[in-house]
C-alpha cells in the first residue's frame with residue numbers, strides 16, 4: 001500500500017479566533033470548481049483526528065478512554081487536490097494515519113461518483129473537492145464499555161466532524177456534514193474493512209458564498225430579543 005506524507009501541521013495562526021470560527025461556521029452546499037491544496041487537506045485532517053500529545057498518542061479529538069475507534073478516509077476525484085509540485089492527488093480513497101500524519105492509498109479509481117450515489121445523490125458531495133468519511137471500528141471501544149461504547153463512538157464522530165467544520169472555516173473553506181447515506185454502499189465504495197462502519201461524511205470545498213456575522217449584529221439581535229421578552 002503506497003503512503004504519502006502530508007505537509008506537517010501548523011498550529012500557529014492569526015487568521016480567525018475560535019469565536020469567529022464558531023460564528024462563521026455554516027453548512028455549505030455550493031462549492032467553486034477549484035481544487036483544494038494539500039496544505040488545506042493536511043490541516044483539516046490534523047484538526048479532525050491528528051496527533052496533539054505525542055507522548056501518550058492522544059489526538060485533537062476527545063475519545064472515551066482514549067480508545068480512538070475512528071478511521072478517517074479522504075475520498076477525492078480527478079484533480080481535486082493539488083500537491084505542492086503542481087501535480088494532483090490520484091483519485092480514490094485514502095486512509096488518514098494520525099501517527100505519521102500521512103495518507104495510505106487504499107482504493108484507487110473513480111469512486112467519488114459512488115460516494116455521491118451512496119449519499120442519496122446529494123449534489124454537494126459531487127461538487128466538493130474532498131469528502132471525508134468518518135468510520136469506526138466499534139469493537140475498539142465496546143471491548144471496554146460494552147453497549148454504551150456504541151454511544152461513545154458516535155459522540156466521538158460528532159466531535160471529529162465539528163473539528164473539520166471549524167478548521168475549514170478557519171481556512172476560508174466550507175463544509176457540510178452528511179448523515180443521510182446507505183451504510184453498505186458507502187462502506188463498499190470507500191474500501192472499508194468488514195469490521196469498520198461508516199458514521200458520517202463531511203464534504204469540503206471552496207464555498208461560493210461565505211457566511212459572516214459581526215459582533216455588533218449578533219449583540220444587537222440578542223438585546224432586541226431580551227427587550228421584547230422584558231429581560232434587562
Ligand SMILES: Cc1cc2nc3c(=O)[nH]c(=O)nc-3n(C[C@H](O)[C@H](O)[C@H](O)COP(=O)(O)O)c2cc1C
Nearest residue numbers: 025026027028029119122124176177178179180181
Ligand atoms: C447528524 C447530522 C446529519 C446531517 N446530515 C445532512 C445531510 O445528509 N445532508 C445535508 O445537506 N446536511 C446535513 N446536515 C447538516 C444540517 O442540515 C445543518 O447543520 C443544519 O441545517 C444547520 O445549518 P448550519 O450547519 O449551517 O448551522 C446534517 C447535520 C447533522 C448534525
